[in-house]
Every structure is written in C-alpha cells, then in structure tokens.
Amino acid sequence: MRTDLCDRLGIEHPMVAFTPSEHVAAAVSRAGGLGVLGCVRFNDAAELDAVLDWMDRNTGDRPYGVDVVMPSTVPTEGSDVDLAAMVPQQHRDFVRRTLDRLGVPELPAGQETGDAVLGWLHSVARSHVDVALRHPVALIANALGSPPPDVIGRAHERGVQVAALAGKAEHARRHVEQGVDLVVAQGHEAGGHTGEIATMVLVPEIVDAVGDRAPVLAAGGIGSGRQIAAALALGASGAWMGSYWLATREYAQTTGGSAMQRALVAAGSDDTVRTRIYTGKPARLLKTRWTEAWSEPDAPEPLPMPLQNILVSEAHQRISAAEDPEVVSMPVGQVVGRMNAVRGVEELMGELLREADDTLARLGRLR
C-alpha cells in the first residue's frame, strides 16, 4: 500500500502518527510510518533540543517530523505572569472547589507547581521551529493552520515539508495558497482541537478543494486498517492518527500516566466530549468526572486561549499526580472505543497494515 505521500516523505507506509511521546514517534518511524513529535509540552527549547537529539539516535535513520501550535499571525502576548493576572478569581475558585469535591489531593508539600503549558504562545512555538530546523526533520506540522510565511520559507529552504491541520475546506485552500505542502483534514471525531465537520464529509471536500495542489491526510476517528482504507477511498493520500498511540507501552515510557491509560482502555466511543475547558478552543477530551464538572450549573464559561490552559494548569498537574482513572484530563478522539489494551507500537502498526491490505483486497473482489 503505497501512495504519493510515501515518496514525498521518504516513508514506507502512508501513515503519520502525531504524538507527544518521543518513544511513540521513534517507534512509528522505525516501523515505516512517519512519527511526528508534538512540541507543545516543551516550555524550554533546550529540552526539546535534547529530545530531538534522542530522536536522531532512535529512529533508525528513518524520517520523522514535529508538530507545533502556532497562529499564522503574531497575537499580542505577555509573559506568564501578565497572563496569569488575567484569570478571574471566580474561575480559580471553581477549579479549586471542583478538585476538592472530586477528591484530587494538593500537590505534595515542597513540590513546586510547574509552569503552565506555554507552547500555545507564538514566541514559544517559534522557538520549537528554530530547534526543529537544526535537526534532520522531514516535516513541520502546525496544529493551528498555516504557519507564518517566514517559517514556511525557512522550512522549504532546508527541504522540510510543511503540513497544516484544517477543519474546513476554506482553511485548506488558504493553507495551500500560503505555501503549505500537505493538508491534514481533521474531522469532528478527532481528539484535541477539532471542528464540526465529520471526517467522512470533510476529507473528500478538502480533496476536492486542494487535492490537485497538495496531498491530503485524513485525521479523526482512525484506528483500524479498514478506516485507513476508507481514508484512501475518500481521496486521502494517507492517514494521520493521534489518539490511537496513547494506549501504547511506548507512550507510558514518556509520560507514565497509568491511570490515564486505564481510563482510555475502559472508555467507549461515546465517552468523549468536545469542550473549551482544556485550552479555550473546542477540543475533544475523554469524558470523566472532571469534564462533567464543567457542565454543572455552577461552572463558569471557559476562558479564551491561552488563559484557560493557564487556569487549569495546576489542576492538570494535581489530576495527573492523583492517578484516579475517574478524574482524568486528556484529549482523545472517538477512536478511544477501539483502544482496549495497552500494546506496543510495532504490533499495532503491523495489525493496521495487514487489515488495510486485506480491506483493499476485499474491495477489489467487489468489482
């Protein structure tokens, strides 16, 4: 199963894995797909640099990529302290009250509260790009659409392809006009930031809009070989999968988080919710007692990006430390219903490829 995407990225199989885990990303690249490391968790560029050094040694000389969260125009932004001052007390009170009610302990005494995730800030995302371009990356993907023109230009100078996520055909058109090489058509059922239009509808719409100028990757809901084949049927050149890798042994190597993995393995496809509580923009999360609390009558409206993530930053650390599968804050797509055990990346890749190939063979017999 080869498409134009394979030649373009120098990969064996038309499968791209987005993941915050370097262990997952490297394993996917080694297995013949393209591992794409999410950078948003790196507040410190030097830390990202060290992880990419690790990637350079652990992908078996196969290509890999990075994913940043960068608006195409530079917004007004302040320091961490300025932004924190913009979070209303009412919101802080709700978060504190909710964590108490859900039995989430304070962080252990002496354990410092870490910084909020700042990767959403333009300046921080730009530092990620600077670091990535010093490594032999094959792809820079941007979760917020087209990166600024100078970033696209610098990537192209180094022979690095640029991908951008799109939830509407008009976004995809704009991305391609601004020089983006690959469009990721991400449907409503995807984890994390996601739009209204479902993958089944969105992918052919974006292929019709830009497919003659840029390969389209299908994202949202994909976690089986049948779905990869369906993505190809819709006109995509490959599949972009994110959530599916959260229930892997390699993911646990990076983040720990066994309660989170237990919660994912137990969840069905109807156990997600699309909400603004994670970042301020609509994102699909695992439905847990934490997300449900934000639907209660006493819950405030989530704040805009980046304030909401600053608001919930300490809560995320407390929740993560508490290791309670019923109180988890985790972006995941509806594909969570297919994630029923913690397994290894290589095994999952093999299974996906075999099923995709079997599906193409089955479809061939229908003609």
Added chain:
Amino acid sequence: MRTDLCDRLGIEHPMVAFTPSEHVAAAVSRAGGLGVLGCVRFNDAAELDAVLDWMDRNTGDRPYGVDVVMPSTVPTEGSDVDLAAMVPQQHRDFVRRTLDRLGVPELPAGQETGDAVLGWLHSVARSHVDVALRHPVALIANALGSPPPDVIGRAHERGVQVAALAGKAEHARRHVEQGVDLVVAQGHEAGGHTGEIATMVLVPEIVDAVGDRAPVLAAGGIGSGRQIAAALALGASGAWMGSYWLATREYAQTTGGSAMQRALVAAGSDDTVRTRIYTGKPARLLKTRWTEAWSEPDAPEPLPMPLQNILVSEAHQRISAAEDPEVVSMPVGQVVGRMNAVRGVEELMGELLREADDTLARLGRLR
C-alpha cells in the same frame, strides 16, 4: 459493485435511499437501488395506501421499502387535543414572536391549520406498518430502533426484511437480538435524528458488534461514490443515503418547496446544526434564521417528543408557505455541502455508481 445486500433485497446496487418523496423512492428503485419511503408525514393511513398504490405502479417492478418511526415499547399517548394542551404558553409565545420577527406571514385567511405530524405516535406508526404489509414491500425500516416483536414477526411471515437505525453498537446488538435483519449505522453527521458518534467510527464498531449476524448499512455524510466505497471499506454492505435526494427534481415533484431547495443548494457542510427543536430529540437541521432563533438568550428549552413537533407544527406550515430561503426548517446532514444543484435521481445514481467503481479500481492499484 455487488454485496450480500444486493441478493438479500433483490437489488442491483448496494444503495438504499431514504426519502419522504414517492417520486424519489420510485426513481431510485427503478435505477437499481432500493427506494425507502418515509411514512412519518402520513397522518392518514388511507393517504399512505394510495401513495403505495402509486409506488406499485411506478417502480418498474423493482423492490422498494418503507420507513416508520416506531418506539419498541408502546408509550403512553393521548389524542392530538390532549397533547396540544401539554404545550406551555411560554413556548407558544416564543414561536409566535419569533415568526413575527423573522417576517414569516400568517397562513392565508381561510386556510386551515393542518394537523401536526402524528407519525411519531405509536398508533399512527402502527397503521403505517399495517398498510405497508398489504403492499409488496421488501423492507420495513424503523428510525427509532427495533420495532415491537409482533411487527417484526408479521414482517417476517410475509418475507419482508426489517431494518433498524442505530447510533451506538449497543443499540445494534439489541436490534439484532430482537430479530432485526439489517442494521443502519447512522453517524453524527447524518440529517434528522442522530447521535454523537461519527460515521467513520460508528460503522466498523457496529460491524464488529453484529456484522456476523446482520448486514450493516452505513449512513451519515454519504453523497459521493468515494464515500460509498469508504463505507464498504469500513465493512458496510452498502450505503443508506437520505439528505442527498432532497436536491432532486423528483423531490420537488412531491413537496414543491423551491425556497427550501435553493437554501440547500446554497449551504455548505458547516451550515447544519444538531438541535432538539424539530421533534424534541436531537436532530440535524439546516442552519437558518429559524434554528438560530432557538439559540438566542430568550429561547426556551425545546419540549420532549412528541410535544415539540406539535408546538412547531403550525410554524412549519407558515415557514413552508413563506418560501424564504433564509427561514427554513429542514432536516439535512452535513452532506448538504455536496448538494450544489437540483438534479435528477437517475443522473445522480449513475454518477455515484461510476465514482464508486472508479474508486474501487483506484484502490486496487495501491496494493
């Protein structure tokens, strides 16, 4: 392109068209698919009988089916008058105020307000089944899941297959255990009543749950041959399409409604909204000034089924008579983005089949 569905229903192509228009249903059956006539609009069983007589003469001796809206258990229900008394005045006031604000005229003097749609009532849906079973129907589909056991039994005695819509795998399992022959896996992006889980995720999940016992039809978002091929890739035995036929000349023959068709043709895939305002249960509608009015701060919560439809029944008639494309009340799926002209059913069927076949050929070359 033949699947087990073709043999089972005696049709040439694995495509089922759900439509309230007998002209569309007959044209689809004549073109080798299965036309399934929606019965919910027939308050009077004799009227349905006459329309099915017409179907018997106009399908070219090809099979056709009917679709009813019948809960599997008999709910408490009253007469039209009893039910009308349960509609709060506050809701009536909001509807009247909104129609005035949107410039929707009163019905012309002397024109009587028709009855509300009563097809949602169990007794009325049962009368539809009684009538249908006097005709040579090949299929009875139920939009609300498994019909009651005696209905399934009577259908089977006459060699009529029973289909049921499902928005979750657990529903599909229950349907099959209760004797349903075919499951329609209807994703979030579908028009009308619809659940949370998107077609890309739902179809393989339902195939895995019941596919060894009942063929599964994919529904929700389908309006191209690529999507039909994708549905087959996901494991479906065929496609169930509803919204797509609303922008046809045959549909206009049944209902008129040129403003409605103009609105559909102009709409994009992001111009729908899932709301309870049509029937009291979540249903996807075209987003217009009418649906937007129900999101305003002064709008009441929609009433439960069947009261909400009784509440908006006169409004629907006024809206329909007003012929304003900006004020339309119409269930339609996200596939509305692909409906860009009013065309004939035969032409659309030919195009869908050609593209599906081309897609299967293209996929065959990827191996």
